[in-house]
Amino acid sequence: MKVLLSGNEAVARGCHESGLHVATAYPGTPSTEILEEIASRYAEIDSEWCPNEKVAFEVAMGASFAGARALTAMKHVGLNVAADPFMSVSLIGAPGGLVVVSADDPGMHSSQNEQDNRLYARFAGYPCLEPSDSQESKDFVGHSLEISAAFDVPVMLRMTTRVCHAQSVVRLGERREHPVRGFQPDPRKYVVLPNHARVQHVWAAERLERLAAFSESSPLNREEPGRRDVGVITAGISYQYVRETLPEASIFKLGISHPLPIERIRRFAASVGRLFVVEELEPFIEEQILAAGIPCEGKKWWPRLGEFSPDIVAAGFVRAGVLERGPEPPAPVEVQPRPPVFCPGCPHRGLFVALKKFKALVATDIGCYTLSVYPPIAVGDICVEMGASIGTAVGVAKARGSGKGIVATIGDSTFLHSGMTGLLNAVHDGAGITVVLLDNSITAMTGGQHQPGTGKTLSGAAARPVELAKICAALGVERIRVIDPYDLDQTGKALGEALESGELSVLITNRPCTLYPPEIRKSILRPPFRVKPDACIGCHACFKVGCPAIGESEKRTEKGLSQSRIDRTLCTGCSVCSQVCPVQAIVREPEGGAK
Amino acid sequence: MRSMSVLIVGVGGQGVLLASELLSDAALRAGFDVKKSEVHGMAQRGGSVSSHVRISGQVFSPLIPAGQADALLAFEQAEALRWVHFLKADGTAVINRRRLVPPVALFRKGPGYPEDPVASVRARAGRVIPIDAETVARRLGNPRVENTVLLGALSGCLDIPEDDWMRAIEGRVPAGTVDINCGAFRAGAETAANWEDA
Ligand code: SF4
Numbered sequence: 053m054k055v056l057l058s059g060n061e062a063v064a065r066g067c068h069e070s071g072l073h074v075a076t077a078y079p080g081t082p083s084t085e086i087l088e089e090i091a092s093r094y095a096e097i098d099s100e101w102c103p104n105e106k107v108a109f110e111v112a113m114g115a116s117f118a119g120a121r122a123l124t125a126m127k128h129v130g131l132n133v134a135a136d137p138f139m140s141v142s143l144i145g146a147p148g149g150l151v152v153v154s155a156d157d158p159g160m161h162s163s164q165n166e167q168d169n170r171l172y173a174r175f176a177g178y179p180c181l182e183p184s185d186s187q188e189s190k191d192f193v194g195h196s197l198e199i200s201a202a203f204d205v206p207v208m209l210r211m212t213t214r215v216c217h218a219q220s221v222v223r224l225g226e227r228r229e230h231p232v233r234g235f236q237p238d239p240r241k242y243v244v245l246p247n248h249a250r251v252q253h254v255w256a257a258e259r260l261e262r263l264a265a266f267s268e269s270s271p272l273n274r275e276e277p278g279r280r281d282v283g284v285i286t287a288g289i290s291y292q293y294v295r296e297t298l299p300e301a302s303i304f305k306l307g308i309s310h311p312l313p314i315e316r317i318r319r320f321a322a323s324v325g326r327l328f329v330v331e332e333l334e335p336f337i338e339e340q341i342l343a344a345g346i347p348c349e350g351k352k353w354w355p356r357l358g359e360f361s362p363d364i365v366a367a368g369f370v371r372a373g374v375l376e377r378g379p380e381p382p383a384p385v386e387v388q389p390r391p392p393v394f395c396p397g398c399p400h401r402g403l404f405v406a407l408k409k410f411k412a413l414v415a416t417d418i419g420c421y422t423l424s425v426y427p428p429i430a431v432g433d434i435c436v437e438m439g440a441s442i443g444t445a446v447g448v449a450k451a452r453g454s455g456k457g458i459v460a461t462i463g464d465s466t467f468l469h470s471g472m473t474g475l476l477n478a479v480h481d482g483a484g485i486t487v488v489l490l491d492n493s494i495t496a497m498t499g500g501q502h503q504p505g506t507g508k509t510l511s512g513a514a515a516r517p518v519e520l521a522k523i524c525a526a527l528g529v530e531r532i533r534v535i536d537p538y539d540l541d542q543t544g545k546a547l548g549e550a551l552e553s554g555e556l557s558v559l560i561t562n563r564p565c566t567l568y569p570p571e572i573r574k575s576i577l578r579p580p581f582r583v584k585p586d587a588c589i590g591c592h593a594c595f596k597v598g599c600p601a602i603g604e605s606e607k608r609t610e611k612g613l614s615q616s617r618i619d620r621t622l623c624t625g626c627s628v629c630s631q632v633c634p635v636q637a638i639v640r641e642p643e644g645g646a647k
Numbered sequence: 648m649r650s651m652s653v654l655i656v657g658v659g660g661q662g663v664l665l666a667s668e669l670l671s672d673a674a675l676r677a678g679f680d681v682k683k684s685e686v687h688g689m690a691q692r693g694g695s696v697s698s699h700v701r702i703s704g705q706v707f708s709p710l711i712p713a714g715q716a717d718a719l720l721a722f723e724q725a726e727a728l729r730w731v732h733f734l735k736a737d738g739t740a741v742i743n744r745r746r747l748v749p750p751v752a753l754f755r756k757g758p759g760y761p762e763d764p765v766a767s768v769r770a771r772a773g774r775v776i777p778i779d780a781e782t783v784a785r786r787l788g789n790p791r792v793e794n795t796v797l798l799g800a801l802s803g804c805l806d807i808p809e810d811d812w813m814r815a816i817e818g819r820v821p822a823g824t825v826d827i828n829c830g831a832f833r834a835g836a837e838t839a840a841n842w843e844d845a
Pocket residue numbers: 393394395397398399400420421492496497565566567568692
């Protein structure tokens with residue numbers, strides 16, 4: 053049967069067909085849908101969200117030690133979190149089969165950097181497979197598991213945003229079962245004491261040589277003969293752009309980009325005139341080819357930064373003189389940008405509107421709430437990576453000599469991911485900062501995933517919910533307060549006291565996300581607000597809360613200023629805008645008036 | 648088989664992704680190779696959203712090169728203008744009359760919300776079909792089928808038999824709304840067919 057699947061859905065299908073037993077992840081764009089798809093369609097696979105990528109990696113690793121077929125999926129920066137087990141397990145192996153999906157984000161559509169994780173594969177001595185469409189995304193899961201089990205090596209399946217989220221046609225197959233072989237105790241392998249690891253390192257180096265020989269003969273690396281004067285080596289999504297823009301070229305398509313089939317590449321190079329390497333981000337393939345003494349041209353013509361497109365690949369061939377310049381494509385028209393904003397009723401809005409008044413130094417974190425940095429709210433001075441806010445704020449406090457006026461803002465899921473140790477350090481250090489725990493009871497930015505605080509697992513089963521206030525207390529925090537971010541007065545007072553105290557304070561907001569989980573809407577919707585035309589003075593104070601439900605109406609005040617209006621179908625009735633209106637022109641519609 | 652590249656654009660939350668799924672599904676049923684591409688994540692909080700759909704005997708790039716889209720379907724007027732550079736000089740733009748002024752237009756200096764996006768697109772497209780999909784949908788008794796009206800309006804540009812569209816709709820919309828969606832699709836197709844570009 054042929055169906056249309058995204059790369060992520062295809063990976064999930066590949067897990068099903070190749071008899072996978074265990075799948076783990078922490079959500080992160082562009083990888084999130086892999087686990088969601090597994091959980092919703094392939095119940096025979098034991099799948100779970102873990103609090104962070106390191107734990108997810110370790111669970112999958114343990115399963116493979118015990119002879120199960122396992123996969124763990126993460127976004128590129130997630131692998132930084134999991135880098136410790138990622139590096140060390142290379143010296144142990146993965147007897148049951150272990151696939152690490154690294155979903156890189158060239159162009160940084162939803163990320164803080166665009167690191168090329170193929171470098172990690174080489175660093176740790178993993179084979180790296182790069183699918184270029186959904187069919188390959190599915191098939192390569194099976195190939196990765198076969199290679200993993202045959203060579204006793206974890207395998208990186210390296211995806212990119214375009215491969216993860218583009219849909220293309222996939223031929224489906226049946227599930228093939230594989231027995232779980234069980235754990236075979238062998239301390240010299242599984243206990244990485246230095247004297248064991250030294251021996252294992254020699255074994256791993258020799259394993260890489262065997263993998264290189266495998267890569268030489270593997271059909272995953274294939275030649276597509278064409279024009280002899282131009283040869284192109286490429287992998288992943290770039291292959292599609294090359295086929296589109298220079299269809300008559302000779303192409304060497306790499307399914308395995310580490311270790312490279314270097315002798316086949318040498319023969320290919322000898323058979324063509326000019327040899328090009330077209331790859332997104334780092335010159336990963338190019339540098340290995342150059343190091344083998346084979347001349348080639350790559351980053352000379354194509355950018356090292358940003359995502360590729362057919363236009364960018366074509367422009368490189370034009371610059372290199374192998375493609376004729378086509379008609380100049382039309383230039384984009386400058387249109388008012390439309391940046392993402394907090395949803396109507398988002399609980400983060402009230403907190404940041406209240407915080408803005410204090411002109412505090414705010415170290416924020418990764419989640420929907422990072423949007424507070426954009427105008428009109430424009431609060432947030434520092435944001436680096438998951439869980440960084442608290443540690444960073446403590447560092448700033450040290451440099452300043454006081455924690456007064458310093459805030460760390462962090463979401464519930466991010467706190468559980470990697471913020472807890474930062475808070476523990478703040479307690480131990482006696483830091484006097486204010487920590488705002490934005491508890492919206494979901495992992496919102498990635499589309500509403502459960503986490504240990506929500507009381508539900510990936511499959512929707514009930515779990516014991518952990519309580520953030522109790523965790524903070526157990527970590528040793530004394531000043532803990534729960535606040536309602538829809539109440540600007542109360543929130544402002546609590547912030548003021550905490551900021552002035554110079555003592556470590558944790559404020560926990562208590563309103564849920566208004567978008568996820570979808571069932572939540574029914575319980576949060578309250579009668580919407582409206583603007584009284586006879587009262588609105590056109591001061592636009594309410595615009596400053598940045599709610600998509602608020603806009604300009606056609607009506608003008610006597611002074612000719614435009615009055616506000618509220619879209620009642622969007623308004624959730626949170627009341628924040630009504631609290632900033634200086635003349636109380638924003639009022640709630642009567643009960644029953646809500647849609 | 649005639650190759651077609653269609654760009655569907657709008658604002659996060661408007662249902663752009665669902666519409667492009669429906670189109671891809673219909674094209675697949677009609678026997679084409681299909682690729683479709685969009686980016687999830689940040690864009691969904693009220694940001695600008697675009698989905699590339701490529702339909703052909705064999706498709707390579709999931710992205711449409713600039714200036715190569717045969718048709719542009721815009722769920723919102725300003726978004727049509729933002730993405731019009733993807734359209735071929737003789738391409739068709741189907742534009743929903745809806746205006747969604749982004750909150751930033753209210754407090755940030757900048758070009759502001761464009762005066763008349765439909766007219767600006769007309770200057771750069773072969774053909775423009777503006778359509779007040781909300782009114783068409785309301786006439787049918789359900790404002791929620793606005794997107795299906797728009798797909799119907801687009802369908803005149805494509806070589807996909809009506810049967811395949813109908814089966815795609817049946818497979819994707821909630822049970823119980825199949826009839827009204829099929830009706831909305833036909834109403835959209837009719838409105839577009841009767842439109843005479845000035
Ligand atoms: S998804 Fe939830 S947390 Fe994110 S902006 Fe919307 S309401 Fe706020």
